Amino acid sequence: xxxxxxxxxxxxxxxxxxxxxxxxxxxxxxxxxxxxxxxxxxxxxxxxxxxxxxxxxxxxxxxxxxxxxxxxxxxxxxxxxxxxxxxxxxxxxxxxxxxxxxxxxxxxxxxxxxxxxxxxxxxxxxxxxxxxxxxxxxxxxxxxxxxx
Numbered sequence: 689x690x691x692x693x694x695x696x697x698x699x700x701x702x703x704x705x706x707x708x709x710x711x712x713x714x715x716x717x718x719x720x721x722x723x724x725x726x727x728x729x730x731x732x733x734x735x736x737x738x739x740x741x742x743x744x745x746x747x748x749x750x751x752x753x754x755x756x757x758x759x760x761x762x763x764x765x766x767x768x769x770x771x772x773x774x775x776x777x778x779x780x781x782x783x784x785x786x787x788x789x790x791x792x793x794x795x796x797x798x799x800x801x802x803x804x805x806x807x808x809x810x811x812x813x814x815x816x817x818x819x820x821x822x823x824x825x826x827x828x829x830x831x832x833x834x835x836x
Contacts, residue, residue, distance in 0.1 A: 690698075737745075786794075
């Protein structure tokens with residue numbers, strides 16, 4: 689039994705000679721039969737890239753996926769920060785705000801409570817330190833006897 693490769697080569701073997709003839713014509717026409725209407729321009733030799741240009745290009749090329757990921761992350765952040773609440777809802781909060789006099793009264797009450805909590809404790813008279821009672825003289829031993 690023939691393999692699929694052998695079957696394909698058998699079907700296209702007759703076209704191989706025709707394809708070789710077409711290829712030879714095209715290659716021969718590239719060098720001599722240039723179209724008349726085309727402008728003849730001198731060949732431009734590519735300028736060799738400097739080491740600095742090559743280094744920068746490789747650096748940015750290596751970061752392409754990282755930069756794309758950061759860009760997508762910033763787009764998500766921007767999308768999440770868009771405020772979707774209607775404008776009238778923002779104005780309602782200002783209508784319920786207390787008046788400046790009420791704010792000042794609340795601030796003064798808060799300061800009074802803080803002073804009450806932080807106030808130093810009432811000063812109690814300090815007790816005099818007790819002097820240690822002298823020990824009886826009979827218990828004292830001379831220095832030389834303690835070493836023995």
